[in-house]
Amino acid sequence: MAESKPTLGYWKIRGLAQPIRFLLTYLDVDVNEKRYGTFEEWQADKLNLGLAFPNVPYLIDGDLKLTESRAILRHFARDTALNPNTADATRTCDMLENVLWDIWFGLLRYCNSGVDPMKSYFENEIPKKIGYLNTFMENKKFILGDQISYVDFILYEILYHYTTYSAEYLDKYSVLSQYKKSFEAIPAIAKYISSEDYIKGPCINPMAKIPF
Incomplete structure (x- = not known):
């Protein structure tokens, strides 16, 4: 069986x-x-x-x-192969995973509540973090360089969330914008995106104060 x-x-x-x-x-x-x-x-x-x-x-x-x-x-x-296989790679993934969670939840908390202090944090602190991330990803194909890791799947989804929230959001972050396009071009990912099983949206609870 x-x-x-x-x-x-x-x-x-x-x-x-x-x-x-x-x-x-x-x-x-x-x-x-x-x-x-x-x-x-x-x-x-x-x-x-x-x-x-x-x-x-x-x-x-x-x-x-x-x-x-x-x-x-x-x-x-x-x-x-998606799991980091060295101590340095593990530390990098651990760090980025936490940084990305801050960036993701900055958006989610603001959109779910629509009020201060979440709005102030989202508008004033999150752009700084995304700027640091944009700099960190310069000359990298993936978070670990040429090696894709499980954390890249978190990063891509965050970028998708932000550009769904505002189509122009990544215009100031050219490295991250290109990363998003490159990730979508990975054959397995591109095939999934074109499949009937793929969910284009919504990204968050439709009952949120600012749904997207």
């Missing part, structure tokens, strides 16, 4: 699960997706899945039950 496929559960949006979807596509890992369209659908499942910390996204693969988006991303990257 064929083994059942893992199940990835999340909302019918890009959100925090999209880097996982891209990484699975890149690694050619086949999963079943359960995409929740309403809060009520999730509530009906939430406490019946055996998750230690019920949340979405979640991964169920036999006895393995895992939540938290970055834990799931690392799970699939582990033992593949």
